[in-house]
Amino acid sequence: MENKGTIIIPIIGYIIALISPLLGLIYGAILVFFKKDTPLYQKHGRFIIYFAILVFIISLILVFGLGIRFI
Numbered sequence: 512m513e514n515k516g517t518i519i520i521p522i523i524g525y526i527i528a529l530i531s532p533l534l535g536l537i538y539g540a541i542l543v544f545f546k547k548d549t550p551l552y553q554k555h556g557r558f559i560i561y562f563a564i565l566v567f568i569i570s571l572i573l574v575f576g577l578g579i580r581f582i
């Protein structure tokens with residue numbers, strides 16, 4: 512029987528990407544490149560990478576464009 516994986520691993524990746532986009536990018540890359548046997552991790556790994564990049568761009572716009580500072 513093929514290992515289908517569990518959905519909690521990608522959920523943790525999305526939360527990490529939301530909190531820290533750089534760590535989310537690394538987490539997503541690990542899922543894509545090292546979890547090749549599980550299609551669920553491959554798919555969500557790419558989405559986590561995209562999400563981390565999106566969060567990073569939005570945070571740059573908020574900080575430099577609107578002057579909002581994060582603590």
